[in-house]
Amino acid sequence: MSELRWDPIVDNWVVIVKARGRRPADFITERKRIESVVCPFCYGHEEKTPAEVYAWRPDASPPNQPGWRVRVIPNKFPILRIEGQLEFHGEGLYDVMNGIGAHEVIIETPDHMRHPADLRAGELADVFRAFRSRLIDLRRDKRFRHIVIYKNHGREAGATIPHNHSLLLALPIIPPQMRTSLQACRDYFHQKKRCLMCDLLAQELADGRRLVRVDSEFAVFAPFASRHPFSLRIVPRRHSHDFSLLTDHMLTALGETMHDVLGRLRTVLRDPPFNLVLHNAPSALPRAGRPDCWGSLSCDYHWYFELAPKIMEPAGFEWGTGFFINPTPPEDAARYLREALV
Amino acid sequence: MSELRWDPIVDNWVVIVKARGRRPADFITERKRIESVVCPFCYGHEEKTPAEVYAWRPDASPPNQPGWRVRVIPNKFPILRIEGQLEFHGEGLYDVMNGIGAHEVIIETPDHMRHPADLRAGELADVFRAFRSRLIDLRRDKRFRHIVIYKNHGREAGATIPHNHSLLLALPIIPPQMRTSLQACRDYFHQKKRCLMCDLLAQELADGRRLVRVDSEFAVFAPFASRHPFSLRIVPRRHSHDFSLLTDHMLTALGETMHDVLGRLRTVLRDPPFNLVLHNAPSALPRAGRPDCWGSLSCDYHWYFELAPKIMEPAGFEWGTGFFINPTPPEDAARYLREALV
Numbered sequence: 226m227s228e229l230r231w232d233p234i235v236d237n238w239v240v241i242v243k244a245r246g247r248r249p250a251d252f253i254t255e256r257k258r259i260e261s262v263v264c265p266f267c268y269g270h271e272e273k274t275p276a277e278v279y280a281w282r283p284d285a286s287p288p289n290q291p292g293w294r295v296r297v298i299p300n301k302f303p304i305l306r307i308e309g310q311l312e313f314h315g316e317g318l319y320d321v322m323n324g325i326g327a328h329e330v331i332i333e334t335p336d337h338m339r340h341p342a343d344l345r346a347g348e349l350a351d352v353f354r355a356f357r358s359r360l361i362d363l364r365r366d367k368r369f370r371h372i373v374i375y376k377n378h379g380r381e382a383g384a385t386i387p388h389n390h391s392l393l394l395a396l397p398i399i400p401p402q403m404r405t406s407l408q409a410c411r412d413y414f415h416q417k418k419r420c421l422m423c424d425l426l427a428q429e430l431a432d433g434r435r436l437v438r439v440d441s442e443f444a445v446f447a448p449f450a451s452r453h454p455f456s457l458r459i460v461p462r463r464h465s466h467d468f469s470l471l472t473d474h475m476l477t478a479l480g481e482t483m484h485d486v487l488g489r490l491r492t493v494l495r496d497p498p499f500n501l502v503l504h505n506a507p508s509a510l511p512r513a514g515r516p517d518c519w520g521s522l523s524c525d526y527h528w529y530f531e532l533a534p535k536i537m538e539p540a541g542f543e544w545g546t547g548f549f550i551n552p553t554p555p556e557d558a559a560r561y562l563r564e565a566l567v
Numbered sequence: 568m569s570e571l572r573w574d575p576i577v578d579n580w581v582v583i584v585k586a587r588g589r590r591p592a593d594f595i596t597e598r599k600r601i602e603s604v605v606c607p608f609c610y611g612h613e614e615k616t617p618a619e620v621y622a623w624r625p626d627a628s629p630p631n632q633p634g635w636r637v638r639v640i641p642n643k644f645p646i647l648r649i650e651g652q653l654e655f656h657g658e659g660l661y662d663v664m665n666g667i668g669a670h671e672v673i674i675e676t677p678d679h680m681r682h683p684a685d686l687r688a689g690e691l692a693d694v695f696r697a698f699r700s701r702l703i704d705l706r707r708d709k710r711f712r713h714i715v716i717y718k719n720h721g722r723e724a725g726a727t728i729p730h731n732h733s734l735l736l737a738l739p740i741i742p743p744q745m746r747t748s749l750q751a752c753r754d755y756f757h758q759k760k761r762c763l764m765c766d767l768l769a770q771e772l773a774d775g776r777r778l779v780r781v782d783s784e785f786a787v788f789a790p791f792a793s794r795h796p797f798s799l800r801i802v803p804r805r806h807s808h809d810f811s812l813l814t815d816h817m818l819t820a821l822g823e824t825m826h827d828v829l830g831r832l833r834t835v836l837r838d839p840p841f842n843l844v845l846h847n848a849p850s851a852l853p854r855a856g857r858p859d860c861w862g863s864l865s866c867d868y869h870w871y872f873e874l875a876p877k878i879m880e881p882a883g884f885e886w887g888t889g890f891f892i893n894p895t896p897p898e899d900a901a902r903y904l905r906e907a908l909v
Binding site for chain 1: 569646648660664665666734742745843882885889890
């Protein structure tokens with residue numbers, strides 16, 4: 226037995242397999258290891274990386290040497306480069322832009338062996354403070370349309386260095402899934418004069434079957450039409466389109482929520498590889514006529530984190546269509562995660 | 568050095584890494600094996616599968632026993648079921664449909680060990696004849712909006728049974744990437760009164776840098792904004808929105824093209840896992856008011872195959888945004904494939 230479910234936030238259908246849904250034990254396989262060489266993210270190796278653009282140094286130590294707790298550096302092998310003007314030209318039917326953007330690394334701890342779920346809530350709050358600072362800084366750059374912050378944990382999720390870090394990519398375009406989602410949220414807002422995610426959150430809180438955790442500031446739930454088994458949304462309960470508007474109080478609350486949820490995921494799925502993606506409203510720079518332009522402050526959007534263990538290989542069908550088959554109903558996933566002893 | 572490229576057919580931006588692009592040898596790793604048990608797709612095991620819905624039996628042998636060359640059966644573990652009426656209801660903000668659809672297996676050869684690239688052109692033509700027959704049959708079913716035919720070759724590409732086969736999924740919705748692509752093709756047609764793919768094909772044939780192979784009926788090229796390294800489009804040179812309109816002559820030509828291209832891919836990337844997806848115009852059944860409805864015959868669409876080796880793990884960034892980074896320029900990929908000795 227299966228059913229098709231539609232998610233209004235991302236405007237997408239998903240197949241949810243309901244009978245004989247897969248349980249956590251079905252996803253536990255041997256994890257790939259990442260070959261460890263001399264780690265450029267450890268204390269004492271600061272000169273192996275480009276100069277830091279941000280650091281949290283409670284001891285007020287000088288830049289580019291030990292003493293930091295969180296450190297942000299430009300990626301040594303960036304896929305987009307920060308230097309230069311944005312240039313745009315056509316090649317017949319095609320459009321081309323030069324590869325301008327920012328590609329940064331947020332090193333979340335000096336401790337090479339520290340698992341994301343082992344960072345304390347306060348340490349995670351410091352990491353999110355770094356996110357906020359980099360968003361505020363990079364938004365000033367008029368070349369960038371959108372900033373994505375994401376984390377690859379484990380080899381299967383795309384990590385190549387084991388030392389705990391996140392990545393930031395500032396893009397001159399708005400990626401397609403974000404474009405679709407912005408449109409869906411905007412259409413709803415225009416129709417209802419209410420935020421789609423706020424309404425959805427109210428429904429999830431009232432229903433409760435897909436909730437994993439809720440406190441006064443954040444709610445965590447398995448989306449009704451989850452594309453991946455055990456994927457979660459971490460959503461601020463008060464409406465906000467922009468992560469960089471988070472107060473210090475909210476950063477602390479987010480640290481607590483994230484610490485709790487990462488611990489649950491590690492327990493239930495035995496340290497799964499995972500990806501974490503921050504879905505935030507794009508930088509607001511109208512540029513008329515481009516298909517990727519988004520002309521307003523996007524206050525009708527509501528930011529959230531998507532946390533998804535990478536425990537299934539997507540097959541040809543899924544990448545070829547964007548249509549996913551999820552073998553674990555989100556109601557079951559949420560129950561396993563709720564009941565986990567952390 | 569990298570650049571951003573936009574593909575009008577799928578309305579998507581991609582990052583192409585141009586300097587130090589990855590070469591075929593960079594993608595050659597040990598392939599995962601598929602555990603072989605008693606194979607339900609071999610001669611003599613016909614009773615292990617549901618009864619066939621199509622078979623090519625040149626010896627006119629009776630159904631569900633040996634003698635077939637191509638055999639199509641319902642999937643024993645379908646993700647969508649053929650029985651029942653389509654039911655649709657809301658759950659607050661969400662939409663739900665029961666899991667109605669068709670999920671079939673096209674067994675391409677009776678020979679368990681036969682690699683896709685080892686099927687002769689004529690044998691592949693027989694496989695495509697089966698595709699055509701199933702499309703024609705399933706289109707009559709008014710419950711289905713779209714039919715996807717795809718192939719997973721190799722464990723990393725999602726195959727679970729090593730015996731050479733393709734899969735068919737008839738869906739009650741139009742998947743998101745197809746919806747975007749249909750809209751892009753339609754918008755272009757409305758503006759220009761010409762087919763977007765026809766124009767794009769003319770540009771690729773004139774340019775030549777991304778061409779892998781061309782004959783009087785089909786062209787094969789690496790898309791200008793390929794999402795994946797070494798991915799290819801196999802496109803009929805004469806406009807057609809619907810695979811099921813292929814003549815026998817065209818089936819033969821398609822068999823020749825596919826045989827040649829699969830051989831090149833196997834040579835250059837040493838038998839890579841791959842996915843093949845048929846992008847065909849949806850079944851034309853207007854159903855007003857649904858977000859997935861597509862109300863016309865979609866003659867402005869132009870069908871094609873997408874062939875993509877699965878040689879890179881997509882990272883968090885890519886699944887979280889739909890925005891891909893391709894480390895091999897399609898011009899290089901096409902050159903390697905053109906120069907391959909088959």
